[in-house]
Amino acid sequence: MARLSPTAQGIVLMLAAIFLFSTMDATAKALMDRYAPMQVVWARYAGMMTVVAVILAPRLGPLLRTRHLGLQLLRSAFLFAATLSFFTAISTMDIAAATAVMQVHPVILTLGAALLLREPLGPRRIFGILAALSGALIVIRPGADLFSWTALLPLLGGAFYASYALTTRFLGRDEPILTSFLYTAIIGTLVASVLTVPVWQTPSVGDAAIFLGLGAVGALGQFLLIRSLTMAEAGAVAPFGYAGVVFASLWGFLAFDEVPDRWTFLGALVIVGAGLYVWHRETRARAAAATA
Incomplete structure (x- = not known):
């Protein structure tokens, strides 16, 4: 790694982070054969909180200070x-299909930035947004015989994730990223702990270890993602986030015998292509603004 340029190091770290996130998702899917989704979400946050508390223990006091508690909660x-x-x-869905639909979040973020931050939204960006949403509809195929309303959840998840990224932009101006990371772990653990009570099922010793590993993998992925964005410009590493679709397809095939159908492949290509197009337009616009 030391011989690589900072940008190349950032790309490697981004790919490693995305691989860890896909591993976490595959582990979560396997656990949900035996546990309610809410309990697996709890495991993801509780495991992350344990790892974060150990790593950041000497700095917990200073990092907990925030001037934007309401925004941290949101x-x-x-x-x-x-x-x-x-x-x-x-x-309930193939992991590759759900991951592909979730990848609409970068273009939804572009729409949110235009509406809330007054960033320009020209016809080409609108085209990219509509193309990505069309790709999502190709994957989930409303009206098809096998369609269920659960298929809309990754699209909703993409909207929530874009909102999370948008609020992160606001907080990044005034507060350390580790403060936001710590609040994410604490608040997520507290909320999940309350909501898990009605569906709680005591895990076996082996599953308890997997629960802890789930959070640890997620936490490590977050740290690598943060490190990637400090090593290289976001515009240089962002396109490699779409590797998640490839990793999810591999996990789906290896762990769950899932083979994406032609509609999932087509929809994923449309979503990724639209995301890369919007990223290219964003990069050119920032470069033109910097030159001006």
Whole structure:
């Protein structure tokens, strides 16, 4: 890694983070054969909270100080809703299809930034947004014989995740990213602990270890993602986030004997293509603004 340029290191770290996230998702899907989705969400947050508390223990006091408690609560709520929506979706859907639909979040973020941050929204960006949403509809196919309303959950999760990213932009101006990370873990764990009570099922010793590992993998993925974005510009590493569709397809095939159908492949290509197009337009617009 030391011989690589900072941008190349950022790309490697981004790919590693996305691989860990896909591993976490596959583990969650396997656990949901035996446990309610809410309990698996709890495991994801409780495991992450344990790891974060150990790593950040010497700095907990300073990191807990925030000037935007309300925004931290809102941001954490968005991520919690995105996680619950996605985990519930993959409990009944192929993991590759759900992951592909979830990838609409970058273009939804573009729409949110235009509406809330007054960023320009020209016809090409509108085209990218509509194309990504069309790709999502190709995957979930409303009106098809096998359609269920659960198939809309990853689309809802993408909207929640875009909202989470948008609030992160606001907080990133004034507060350390580790403060936001810590509040995400604390708030998610507290909320999930309350909501898990009605569906709680005591796990076996082996499953308890998997629960802890689920959170640890998610926490490590978050740390690598943060490190990636500090090593390289976001615009350089962002497109590699779409590797999640590939990793999810591999896990689906290897762990669950899931083979994406032609509609999932087509929809995923449309979503990824639209996302890359919007990313390209965003990059060019920022470069033109910097030059001006």
